[in-house]
Amino acid sequence: MKREESNIVNSQGSLTVSDESIARLLCDDSHVEEAVRLIMKKYGEPLYWHIRRMVVAHDDAEDCLQETMINVYKYRSTYSNEYPLSSWLYKIATNESLKLLKNRAGFTMSVDDLGDSLKDSVREEAGPNADETLVLLQEAIALLPAKQKMVFNLRYYDDKSYEEIHQIVGDSVNTLKTNYHYAVQKIKDYILEHQL
């Protein structure tokens, strides 16, 4: 592939290299490191925040993001251009986040039982000067079941369509819509209940 095609930075300083170009580099053994750099440049921040909204603590998000990128390298041959590269990356990041939460829950609890401990972490991570409504919102999200949390975050923060969320999470669009609806209702109830 042409070199100039892979490293295009526009006047705002953001990367405009296409996902197709990155995917081609990723499958080319001699350019795999360059592909990983491009993925980090283009998707590193959204992936970090996606993971962090799931696991809350920065240290955990750091571990998950690193594992996500290593898995991108390890399983690059499984990527099919049937789906967008971003959906594949989000899927790996989501799986890594769930894996971390499952490890934390152990054999006796489920991921959904971690709500209270994640909620407590929200306030610790946010610090004393954080906006109270934003903290309440994160607490409400932390208390959601994992599936509702994933769907809500991907739709509300990452602006993903239900079709894209389906590619990442795997459930049917109708199930995803129901999950989102429940999540929104629970979040609103929590904020109204706890807002001063």
Place this chain on the structure above:
Amino acid sequence: MKDFDLEGLSREMPYKMPEHFLDDMTERVVSQIGKQRKQNRERKIVALFASAASVAAVALLFIHPFGGGLDIPDYENISQCASIDELFQNMTADELGVYSMMSNYYGN
């Protein structure tokens, strides 16, 4: 009934991402991938040498370096067994007894 305008809320997060975090992470990941690629290459080379060595070892079993084949004694040739006759002749009665017992036991 009271409602909360979720859509009107800022999408900001109440947390911060440490400065240079993504750059540091990129370097760490690229370095780890580099190490894994090196290990994979080394493993491939070792596997290649191991299979080459196995092939060579199998070939050596059948090909004598000087073209003479393996030096396997020809027990069909009676002249090579002359020393065995001498061995029997030099055996004591007790030794012959033990040999006979063992031959009967192993069916030979």
